[in-house]
Amino acid sequence: MKTVLDPTGERQPAVRALLPRPPALHGRTVGLLDISKARGDVVLDRLAELLAADGALVRRYRKPTFARTAPVDLRHEIAEQCEVVIEALAD
Amino acid sequence: MRLPDGLVAVVKRDCPTCVLVEPVLRRLGAAVWCQDDAGWFDGDDTDLELSYRLGIETVPTLLRVADGEERARVVGWSRPQWEELTGVAGLGEELPEHRPGCGSLSVDPSRVDALEARYGGSGLASRRVELAELEDEHEALFDRGWTDGLPVVPPTPERVLRMLRGTTRDPGEVVAVVPPDLVECTVEKVAVNAVMAGCLPEHLPVVLAALEAATAEEFALHGLLATTYFAGPVVVVNGPVAARIGMNAGVNALGQGNRANATIGRALQLVIRNVGGGRPGEVDRATMGNPGKLTFCFAEREHDSPFPPLAADRGVPGDAVTLVAGSGVQPVVDQLSRDPESLARTFAVCLRVNAHPKLPMAFDAMLVVSPEHGRVFREAGWDRRRLLAELDGLLALPGAELVRGAAGMVEGVPEALAGSTLPKFRPGGLLIAHAGGDAGLFSAIVGGWVAGETGSVPVTREVRQ
Numbered sequence: 001m002k003t004v005l006d007p008t009g010e011r012q013p014a015v016r017a018l019l020p021r022p023p024a025l026h027g028r029t030v031g032l033l034d035i036s037k038a039r040g041d042v043v044l045d046r047l048a049e050l051l052a053a054d055g056a057l058v059r060r061y062r063k064p065t066f067a068r069t070a071p072v073d074l075r076h077e078i079a080e081q082c083e084v085v086i087e088a089l090a091d
Numbered sequence: 092m093r094l095p096d097g098l099v100a101v102v103k104r105d106c107p108t109c110v111l112v113e114p115v116l117r118r119l120g121a122a123v124w125c126q127d128d129a130g131w132f133d134g135d136d137t138d139l140e141l142s143y144r145l146g147i148e149t150v151p152t153l154l155r156v157a158d159g160e161e162r163a164r165v166v167g168w169s170r171p172q173w174e175e176l177t178g179v180a181g182l183g184e185e186l187p188e189h190r191p192g193c194g195s196l197s198v199d200p201s202r203v204d205a206l207e208a209r210y211g212g213s214g215l216a217s218r219r220v221e222l223a224e225l226e227d228e229h230e231a232l233f234d235r236g237w238t239d240g241l242p243v244v245p246p247t248p249e250r251v252l253r254m255l256r257g258t259t260r261d262p263g264e265v266v267a268v269v270p271p272d273l274v275e276c277t278v279e280k281v282a283v284n285a286v287m288a289g290c291l292p293e294h295l296p297v298v299l300a301a302l303e304a305a306t307a308e309e310f311a312l313h314g315l316l317a318t319t320y321f322a323g324p325v326v327v328v329n330g331p332v333a334a335r336i337g338m339n340a341g342v343n344a345l346g347q348g349n350r351a352n353a354t355i356g357r358a359l360q361l362v363i364r365n366v367g368g369g370r371p372g373e374v375d376r377a378t379m380g381n382p383g384k385l386t387f388c389f390a391e392r393e394h395d396s397p398f399p400p401l402a403a404d405r406g407v408p409g410d411a412v413t414l415v416a417g418s419g420v421q422p423v424v425d426q427l428s429r430d431p432e433s434l435a436r437t438f439a440v441c442l443r444v445n446a447h448p449k450l451p452m453a454f455d456a457m458l459v460v461s462p463e464h465g466r467v468f469r470e471a472g473w474d475r476r477r478l479l480a481e482l483d484g485l486l487a488l489p490g491a492e493l494v495r496g497a498a499g500m501v502e503g504v505p506e507a508l509a510g511s512t513l514p515k516f517r518p519g520g521l522l523i524a525h526a527g528g529d530a531g532l533f534s535a536i537v538g539g540w541v542a543g544e545t546g547s548v549p550v551t552r553e554v555r556q
Contacts (some may be wrong), residue, residue: 003221003234004219004220004245004246005215006218006283007246007283008237008238009276009283009365009368011274016391046320064545065314065544066267066314066545067540067546067547068313069314
């Protein structure tokens with residue numbers, strides 16, 4: 001029998017269940033995260049209009065650069081302030 | 092195992108001295124273990140466990156044991172020493188006075204790593220994976236998702252132990268936190284992946300340094316992995332270590348055929364895949380990628396370079412790696428220029444098209460100057476700083492040519508910049524190295540990735556043994 005050593009990080013990722021999807025967005029706080037890709041604002045501006053028309057409260061956020069992960073503070077801010085988040089990856 | 096009290100010996104039948112002392116051992120009634128012939132004496136040590144545990148270096152070795160503990164030891168044959176150890180006079184009177192022994196199989200270089208892995212309490216912390224008898228070992232590693240698409244060397248404990256001899260660093264030392272899963276990666280895990288990549292132990296320090304550089308915050312490895320762009324990490328090696336471990340800085344330096352170049356770059360990518368969890372189609376979202384994402388590593392040709400070593404110019408003299416984000420190789424041909432001004436103009440027009448001729452400051456690049464092109468600069472007394480200054484001047488681009496719509500192309504910068512002059516590269520966004528074979532009036536541009544603070548910054552780190 002041949003034995004080899006595991007080359008991986010040997011981690012079992014913690015699986016977290018998603019929160020239940022809200023039945024409607026009326027009166028909910030929805031965060032829109034712009035990752036700073038070109039023309040991401042085009043998508044998000046239109047989404048903001050549509051969400052506002054549905055009675056959602058829209059908050060806007062922006063990553064400093066699409067090339068790096070979102071700063072921890074930004075992630076916390078969104079988690080604290082929003083019930084729903086939409087992330088825009090656009091070009 | 093507890094040793095029997097009395098006399099204990101370890102022999103091998105292939106050793107003439109052991110054959111010589113056979114009658115003596117039988118007369119003494121010693122408990123004898125043989126390394127290569129299970130039937131010669133009562134004791135069978137063909138698996139070499141006893142020899143390994145007793146630290147036998149020479150056969151025959153004769154021990155005196157009391158209460159299960161070794162009290163005395165002699166190696167080889169020496170009548171006075173054997174008589175002293177056994178307390179029996181007149182041993183082997185028909186034998187010569189003295190005969191040296193032979194090397195123990197348990198210290199045979201081809202066996203010692205396996206013995207250490209099996210019996211040595213190797214200290215290896217990685218999970219052991221038992222492959223079934225009927226599993227093809229190469230297919231088994233493909234099946235587990237551990238390869239980059241090419242076969243890997245199975246990382247057996249003995250191979251990993253041998254790999255770890257390439258560094259003085261503790262196997263448990265954490266070298267880096269590897270994205271995207273942000274997993275702490277030990278020297279041992281790097282060694283496992285270096286074995287799989289095909290590295291030799293002497294390559295390991297360079298792999299470790301490359302990983303340290305690649306996981307520096309400013310290199311932005313997570314983004315480099317995740318991007319839809321072509322780029323992946325490129326490793327440039329400087330210092331005496333490059334020649335010492337057989338790296339190629341000459342003919343076909345950016346190509347295939349050299350084990351150190353090929354496996355060091357590959358080991359880095361396997362760590363990112365296996366430890367960090369960065370796999371194509373998952374976090375790696377490259378639209379096309381490039382073949383250099385399998386491996387892209389070369390040494391700078393220092394001995395006749397017009398420039399100081401790249402790493403030394405970046406503040407790390409001696410053995411060092413420089414990590415840059417690279418997107419493949421774009422050829423530069425100029426077979427006629429013999430003065431540095433003309434050749435610099437060729438470089439500039441070719442560099443201008445990096446990513447897109449109308450996109451300034453957006454993407455970094457590395458220019459790899461060949462020896463025949465390098466000679467032009469060396470003979471003119473141009474160093475790296477001088478050439479960069481010349482290129483800066485030639486790559487100051489008029490905004491009117493870059494704005495959206497100019498030259499019939501929508502791609503470009505906002506109209507408001509039409510009146511400005513914009514540099515093609517951000518400060519520090521163009522690196523210059525020297526490599527290649529003696530012949531060929533060609534150089535190479537390795538296109539980079541998103542420039543600087545918004546993307547990746549090149550990182551240089553010392554190679555520590």
